[in-house]
Amino acid sequence: MRQKKTLVALAAVLVVLAALTWLLRSCNAKEERRQQEEQQNLADTRVLETEEDQTYSAISYDNGQVNLSFARDEAGEWYWVDDPDFPLNGYYLESLSKQVIALHPMQTITEGDTLEAYGLEEPAASxxxxxxGGKETVLLFGKTTSDGSYYMKLADSDTVYVVSSELRESMNKGIYDMAEIPDIPTFTGAxxxxxxxxxxxxxxxxSVEAGEEDGAASWIFGDADVTDHETVSALADELASLRFTACVDYRPTDEAVTLCGLGSPQVTMTVYYVPDGSAETTFKMSVGNATADGEGYYARMEGDTTIYSVAKDSVETLLALAAGGLTA
Structure with missing residues (x-):
């Protein structure tokens, strides 16, 4: 009899535990749905009440390090206000515009701490x-949150938002990061x-001669065929992939040219080539000192005073030839 009562009691406990488990799961599911709905509502909300096809005629930002201003010309092309002739890659401004328009709050704070607590009393960036149509929108950025997001507000509102780091990090670009870098022709045996x-x-x-039958190129040095020479093969590979990696100085002073080693370059390369369907053309490039980070070299091409950089491994053979010549 006592055993039967014990079994009944255990069964009752199990029923209660099952009910509590179901209730807990139900509450968790409801909370999860609530959070998902809240996140979806935030995702559907934009900080700025603008049309998705909104366009801007001017954008400026201060990231705490530099202050840059850009505007569109009559043709709708972006230019740098401080120097309209600067070779600006408008892609960056188009991307920035889209990020501003699509800015979504991850969290909206209407009643919270002081602006100073969020770093918005004296914003770090704007x-x-x-x-x-002439309407101006000013975004102010404060401190970062624990997950790397940013506190942000509009200049004409005290509502504080938590937004992703994407826009703020896009503002970290300096003007040379936005430069249009010219392409170096692709040089092949053909x-x-x-x-x-x-x-x-x-x-x-x-000299480079294309084979009449198979089209394979032969490299000639003096009277010798050096096609299979290890150094020549390495040079051919460098020429095929040569490119500028960054804009270093758009309008360099004589002092900057000297500092970069381009007043007396380590090597000057002149390439005579025939583009598809064109007459013979010349490309001339000089390579100076190693860059400050040691990852490349300063370089510039004929007809352009701008100083660029090239990757270290893209000119190693060229520099070796300029220093020691072609050995057997």
Missing amino acids: LKATAD NLRTVRVKGPTQDLTL
Whole structure:
């Protein structure tokens, strides 16, 4: 009899536990749905009440390090206000515009701490966007949150938002990060004719001849066929992938040119080549000192005073030839 009562009691306990488990799961499911709905509502909300096809005629920002201003010309192209001739890549401003328009709050704080607590009493960064109609919108950025997001507010409102870091990090770009970098022609055995490499102590010329039957290129140095020479093969590979990696100085002073080693370059390369369907053309590039980070070299091309950088491994053979010539 006692055993039967014990079993009944245990069964009752199990029923209660099952009910509590169901209730807990139900509450958790409701809370999860509530949070999902809240997140969806935030995702559907934009900080700015603008049309998604809104366009801006001017954008300026201060990221705490630099203050940059941009505007559109009559053709709708972006330019840097301080120097309209600067080769600005408008992609960055188009991207910035879209990020401003699509800015979603991850959290909205209407009743919270003081603006000082969020770093918004004296904002660390700001962005002003001017719509085509002349309306100005100013975004102020404060401290970061524990997950790397930012506190932000509009200049004409005390509502504080928590927003993702995307827009704020996009504002970290300096003007040279936005420069349009020119392409270096692609040099192959099919279009190369002559490559001249001139250094302080060496001056050598390599001729390139395309095979009549198989089209394979032959490299000639003096009277010798050096196609299979290890150094020549490495040079051909460098030429095929040569490119500028960054804009370093758009309008360099004579002092900057000297500092970068381009007053007396380590090597000057002149390439004679034939682009598809064109007459023979010349490309000339000089390489100076190693960059400050040691990852590349300063360089510039004929007809352009801008100083660029090239990757270290893209000119190693070129520099070796300029220093030591072509050895057997």
